[in-house]
Amino acid sequence: MYIFTNDYAEGAHPAILQKMLDTNFEQQTGYGEDQYSIAAKKAIRKEIGNPHASIYFIATGTLTNQLAISCLLKSHEAVISAKSGHIQVHETGAIESLGNRIIPVETTDGKIRPEDIIKICHAHTLRPHVVKPRLVYITNATEIGSIYYKEELIALAACCKENNLLLYMDGARMGNALMATDNDLTLQDMSRLTDAFYIGGTKNGALLGEALIFNDPETYPEFDYLLKQKGALQAKGRLLGIQFLELFTDNLYYELADHANKMAMKIRHAFKEKGYEFLLESTTNQVFPILPNRVSETLRTNYSFLEWAKVDRDKTAVRIVTSWATPESIVDEFIRAIPH
Amino acid sequence: MYIFTNDYAEGAHPAILQKMLDTNFEQQTGYGEDQYSIAAKKAIRKEIGNPHASIYFIATGTLTNQLAISCLLKSHEAVISAKSGHIQVHETGAIESLGNRIIPVETTDGKIRPEDIIKICHAHTLRPHVVKPRLVYITNATEIGSIYYKEELIALAACCKENNLLLYMDGARMGNALMATDNDLTLQDMSRLTDAFYIGGTKNGALLGEALIFNDPETYPEFDYLLKQKGALQAKGRLLGIQFLELFTDNLYYELADHANKMAMKIRHAFKEKGYEFLLESTTNQVFPILPNRVSETLRTNYSFLEWAKVDRDKTAVRIVTSWATPESIVDEFIRAIPH
Amino acid sequence: MYIFTNDYAEGAHPAILQKMLDTNFEQQTGYGEDQYSIAAKKAIRKEIGNPHASIYFIATGTLTNQLAISCLLKSHEAVISAKSGHIQVHETGAIESLGNRIIPVETTDGKIRPEDIIKICHAHTLRPHVVKPRLVYITNATEIGSIYYKEELIALAACCKENNLLLYMDGARMGNALMATDNDLTLQDMSRLTDAFYIGGTKNGALLGEALIFNDPETYPEFDYLLKQKGALQAKGRLLGIQFLELFTDNLYYELADHANKMAMKIRHAFKEKGYEFLLESTTNQVFPILPNRVSETLRTNYSFLEWAKVDRDKTAVRIVTSWATPESIVDEFIRAIPH
Amino acid sequence: MYIFTNDYAEGAHPAILQKMLDTNFEQQTGYGEDQYSIAAKKAIRKEIGNPHASIYFIATGTLTNQLAISCLLKSHEAVISAKSGHIQVHETGAIESLGNRIIPVETTDGKIRPEDIIKICHAHTLRPHVVKPRLVYITNATEIGSIYYKEELIALAACCKENNLLLYMDGARMGNALMATDNDLTLQDMSRLTDAFYIGGTKNGALLGEALIFNDPETYPEFDYLLKQKGALQAKGRLLGIQFLELFTDNLYYELADHANKMAMKIRHAFKEKGYEFLLESTTNQVFPILPNRVSETLRTNYSFLEWAKVDRDKTAVRIVTSWATPESIVDEFIRAIPH
Structure with a gap:
């Protein structure tokens, strides 16, 4: 996890x-x-x-x-x-x-x-x-x-x-x-x-x-x-x-933040590419994609993130936060796990 | 005044x-x-x-x-x-x-x-x-x-x-x-x-x-x-x-409050009779009639009261407060001063 | 009292x-x-x-x-x-x-x-x-x-x-x-x-x-x-x-305070004359005579005042406060009640 | 130092x-x-x-x-x-x-x-x-x-x-x-x-x-x-x-405190042996010897400690604190530096 x-x-x-x-x-x-x-x-x-x-x-x-x-x-x-x-x-x-x-x-x-x-x-x-x-x-x-x-x-x-x-x-x-x-x-x-x-x-x-x-x-x-x-x-x-x-x-301060942002942008880009919408646009280390509830559920078997806001009965905006310590390999894995 | x-x-x-x-x-x-x-x-x-x-x-x-x-x-x-x-x-x-x-x-x-x-x-x-x-x-x-x-x-x-x-x-x-x-x-x-x-x-x-x-x-x-x-x-x-x-x-406590309310209701009734509308309905000692600005101005030559809220360019809701000490004679005078 | x-x-x-x-x-x-x-x-x-x-x-x-x-x-x-x-x-x-x-x-x-x-x-x-x-x-x-x-x-x-x-x-x-x-x-x-x-x-x-x-x-x-x-x-x-x-x-402010002080000084003088000592000297409206306990007790049948501090087994310093409203007649009566 | x-x-x-x-x-x-x-x-x-x-x-x-x-x-x-x-x-x-x-x-x-x-x-x-x-x-x-x-x-x-x-x-x-x-x-x-x-x-x-x-x-x-x-x-x-x-x-908690106390006791013992008196007796990691001012001054060329209280014109009580990290070798050195 x-x-x-x-x-x-x-x-x-x-x-x-x-x-x-x-x-x-x-x-x-x-x-x-x-x-x-x-x-x-x-x-x-x-x-x-x-x-x-x-x-x-x-x-x-x-x-x-x-x-x-x-x-x-x-x-x-x-x-x-x-x-x-x-x-x-x-x-x-x-x-x-x-x-x-x-x-x-x-x-x-x-x-x-x-x-x-x-x-x-x-x-x-x-x-x-x-x-x-x-x-x-x-x-x-x-x-x-x-x-x-x-x-x-x-x-x-x-x-x-x-x-x-x-x-x-x-x-x-x-x-x-x-x-x-x-x-x-x-x-x-x-x-x-x-x-x-x-x-x-x-x-x-x-x-x-x-x-x-x-x-x-x-x-x-x-x-x-x-x-x-x-x-x-x-x-x-x-x-x-x-x-x-x-x-x-x-x-170091800048490099660490830059890494966190880059990891977030990579995730954001992946969601976008796979057709997801976003509750909020952000260029920093937080990403707020809107997910069908079953997608959210599936992703959460291996990744923990926050349910940010119910959008409608079937969809929820979630919050994904990256950090200075987030390994790019994990981000890549996560991206692969996002269904189209 | x-x-x-x-x-x-x-x-x-x-x-x-x-x-x-x-x-x-x-x-x-x-x-x-x-x-x-x-x-x-x-x-x-x-x-x-x-x-x-x-x-x-x-x-x-x-x-x-x-x-x-x-x-x-x-x-x-x-x-x-x-x-x-x-x-x-x-x-x-x-x-x-x-x-x-x-x-x-x-x-x-x-x-x-x-x-x-x-x-x-x-x-x-x-x-x-x-x-x-x-x-x-x-x-x-x-x-x-x-x-x-x-x-x-x-x-x-x-x-x-x-x-x-x-x-x-x-x-x-x-x-x-x-x-x-x-x-x-x-x-x-x-x-x-x-x-x-x-x-x-x-x-x-x-x-x-x-x-x-x-x-x-x-x-x-x-x-x-x-x-x-x-x-x-x-x-x-x-x-x-x-x-x-x-x-x-x-x-005494009840009588004083009753007097204040009655004076307010008398004023409220007068405004109503003369065709005014109210911002808020109240059955206590505050009355909130909506007045054309020139009416408000006229009344305020002899009576002081609060402008409560602008309703539109020409009209303002005012607040008239009565008390245990408000003389009925003043209320009657005030009522007479309200234009139709 | x-x-x-x-x-x-x-x-x-x-x-x-x-x-x-x-x-x-x-x-x-x-x-x-x-x-x-x-x-x-x-x-x-x-x-x-x-x-x-x-x-x-x-x-x-x-x-x-x-x-x-x-x-x-x-x-x-x-x-x-x-x-x-x-x-x-x-x-x-x-x-x-x-x-x-x-x-x-x-x-x-x-x-x-x-x-x-x-x-x-x-x-x-x-x-x-x-x-x-x-x-x-x-x-x-x-x-x-x-x-x-x-x-x-x-x-x-x-x-x-x-x-x-x-x-x-x-x-x-x-x-x-x-x-x-x-x-x-x-x-x-x-x-x-x-x-x-x-x-x-x-x-x-x-x-x-x-x-x-x-x-x-x-x-x-x-x-x-x-x-x-x-x-x-x-x-x-x-x-x-x-x-x-x-x-x-x-x-008025000065006159009222002056009266209070004068009443206190009269009391203080009376205690002094009758041979009592004082815990504290004061020229304002508080007097702190030291009284044998039985004197204190006697006086307190008609006058209420504070026991301020025990001086020894037999004596207590008390506090007598006068005010703008203290009648001189009461002060005179009180003075008469102080035993020699 | x-x-x-x-x-x-x-x-x-x-x-x-x-x-x-x-x-x-x-x-x-x-x-x-x-x-x-x-x-x-x-x-x-x-x-x-x-x-x-x-x-x-x-x-x-x-x-x-x-x-x-x-x-x-x-x-x-x-x-x-x-x-x-x-x-x-x-x-x-x-x-x-x-x-x-x-x-x-x-x-x-x-x-x-x-x-x-x-x-x-x-x-x-x-x-x-x-x-x-x-x-x-x-x-x-x-x-x-x-x-x-x-x-x-x-x-x-x-x-x-x-x-x-x-x-x-x-x-x-x-x-x-x-x-x-x-x-x-x-x-x-x-x-x-x-x-x-x-x-x-x-x-x-x-x-x-x-x-x-x-x-x-x-x-x-x-x-x-x-x-x-x-x-x-x-x-x-x-x-x-x-x-x-x-x-x-x-x-570990006990061992660290024990070490600090032992270092203090060693110092205390040394002062006592060399004829010094103490402002306060303590069995923990603080020692309060009374030092002639020139002794205090000499010791402070290599060791820093607090002047706690003036005792008289010539003497000052100082506070020496040891800790979990105080090396015994330093304590031994310090003890050697204390004049008789």
Whole structure:
């Protein structure tokens, strides 16, 4: 049985494990002051073209979103998120649990547009009886595999600025977005156009870890206190530092995401060729073919994947996720198993 | 200029002020242990037919909703509310600020139905990645003047029980609901069918104050601690006690609400007679006629009321609110001012 | 039985009730925008000599402390308070409940001194593993009746500035402090030397209400949102406005506190004359004589007051509190009842 | 330069890294449902003699303490902790940040005794104006290296039960406590005598991770929601599972702690032999010798350790910490460097 359910079913890329082994008995300062964390931050600052950025490594995406967003908001301020946004659907009320409301936006493709933001701002003017929109949360790649284009991100950033809103990007699948064939954004763009964003490690070959970036170090200069207070400061910070140092050495981060995307595109192409339709188009590592129920059932004898949405009585859209670790041989086998 | 904007533009019913004057120099125990608070609770327990209920007087509706709901929920549990519910639209994220998510339900008439609840429960099964629905928040009368019927409340209560959900009723305009011509519920029913509810004073003749009722005293027996901690315990609790003692002496609570409703119905009838249509039908103290813009403008030279919603380029639905203090003579004058 | 237990056993000063009666049927805008609240703020701004101050009327002292302090602090920042401070001993963890730690300081007289602050700052340098002291909370008069002198407050304010700390004064008994025979501070001084403070109404003749003042309006310009969110915004804000308008008309606020203090001093003098000692010296409205247990018992047949602290097997320090409403005739009677 | 500053300067025990390597490409279910987490929980349940315990692996000690304690408390309930307790001194207000007060207890040896608890309970009876003590937090080994004896823990547990208090043990250095020469407690005792406790991995050879144990699974059956909500649920839970599976295979957990303790005892013995005194006696992996300042300075040219407390002008107590990874050869060298 091969798992196409998610992109975190394996451990870490071997280069990361090797580095951990090689440096295991070096004594390092704790709590993120180790030399690997320092070097990893330096590498990321170079990659994003921002020598002044504040960077923090955090174990999980939920913790990253929660801390980054809550530190940027007062209690009467709210986050705008797509209805399909991770903080809205799959983080068990993490944002609310620290005191802030999420204002969800209905979208067709997981992406927020300036007009959505303006509409929400207009609906929240009855001060002080309503929350004040203050931050826009976007994901790239989105939860359904779509990506933001440069023109869109520029427009969004401008709209945020005009409306006194902060822009935050969840990059759990940042690598997949960057390596999409139709992508025209770079990490430098993210750093220039958002207030804060994170580069996801867990879903791109790390054992754990997300790299949170405040593009302006003055945004929340005392974030280290918050990290410690909310249990996000690892005594052995070297563990996180090594993940990102390796990922940002010799373009490993990009290569891993590129592999995941290529495997997905190969699968997508195969479904298309065999005449299947798709619930959603995606150029990243998620594919959403619509399958007759019996096809889905047959494929699932050897492959596990998610039933995403019932389309009609006979058909179901499924989600197939590939990763940095998906062997091409398995993909080829799977493709052969897809009936015409 | 007469204000039809809300039902809290005046002070208190004179009987309440008189009682305050008469008892002003009596020395009373503080923090809700005064004899007026004790007597008022006794009167309410009798009125709701529940001698064991725990009752607390709280200065504002937002504070009441916030404390009552947050004490009933763990941080991963969520409230189901109509999209038009007061906690969702006009309390500045009060519920979220203490850590819980609200799950909004689209409704046409401000009322939640069992099928809404079931749908939400089905959409929240991916434990532990999603919040757990745990409490249903309803308002009666609703924010748009509609009321729950007995059959509806019974069905809702049953659905809550089946789905392990608590039922909480916001009674900011409870009097108006109870005195509606088509109402078939009593305070005894509220006490029997909900887990907790509040009887609103502020919008029915009190200077301030809402009476929060836990129908089973074991629901949150240490609520007094929470009251004090969140600044809701008045040193001079007599102030709140006297409001409710007077309101529940000689049926004053019902009479005041009845007057407000009658004034509203008179206005509604007048609009109807003169050929106007309504955005919403309501049998309580809010009327929502659709007015040509120039009519609205004319009326607003002497009367203030809210523009509720644009209907088309030429017409606007407005909201006219009456209260316990609205003089019938003013209503008659207003009616005369409505053009045919 | 006469109650000397606290200073909130009666209702309100008759002038306040009269004003409420006189204006009861005027229609006023809700939520603090009424003309009485506006006028009361104007009167207070004049009294404190600060035309730009932001002022908010809040129902209780706990709510005032909680909202004012929490809005000034980030979650890793802490409040320094005397161990006897109200937020530390009698507010059920209100500050912590909104997320901040209190660092208590042992004092002999309820007053914090610069050396206390400096010591605490030195003990909190292991960033980010410890909280960051950020605000100093003082009460004037203190919970045990002592007051700050001008020289002390100047020194404290300077120490706060040097250490990047905010200074907040709880003025639940501000009137009593200002009218103490040895007082040399004015409300103008409070406004000049603190960042925020409140003028207590509840313990000085109001039915309810504290006037929170941010001396610099830029300190937290969106405080109105917070008020609404935490249930502190009264629909009938006129109730609070009238309290303070009357208190700050014709020096009523000062006269009421002066009366309370005089009654206390009379009692204190009587105990002294009859040879009793005191646990604490106080020039405000609290007296702490040390009584043989049988004297305490005898007095308590007709007067109720608090046993404050056991001194030895035979003696107890008690607390006698007077108020704006304490009749001089009762005080004279009480004095006669004190045995030699 | 060798670091004696803490017990988390190295990576992980090689057996753990090896297991990670060996299993790296196995596809595992995410979020703690992997086979290693399941096996590790099974091993721990056996070790603690409690087949029904609920066990959760959490990345850091602060996160563990914070989530475990906050889920057990309502907002008006407080934690009793030694003044030297980790939650009180080194977690940046983590407990308060989620809403609860800590009541600190002055101790001489870091250990809480029944009389401390009883005193605090007596000081918190003025309901509802004070917080309600509800949980006792202890650490074993304590922050200063002392350990609880069986008789003490039994007495503490009984006192808690009598006073309706929960007992929670922070076991960041549980291994060091268990392997102390004077220890008479077992993990089974901890499970029998506390409500919840954690077995620390980070300070005993794991890369990261603490094993939180609710001895009665009904204590907080929905803790998984909280884990996810507060960002504590690792997508690759296998990482945590493997740490604990290895630690509880072939007694590795005990052996590592035993080694750390033996190294510390060797150092302690050396200081004693050479005539030095100690600030604190400890039988675990921390040693607190009192050194003339020039000795401290000399030793610190090759060894790093913490200055713990000034004793007088010429002498300082220092803290030397050993770990599972401290080589005996380094210890021998260090001992030779200690002057007579």
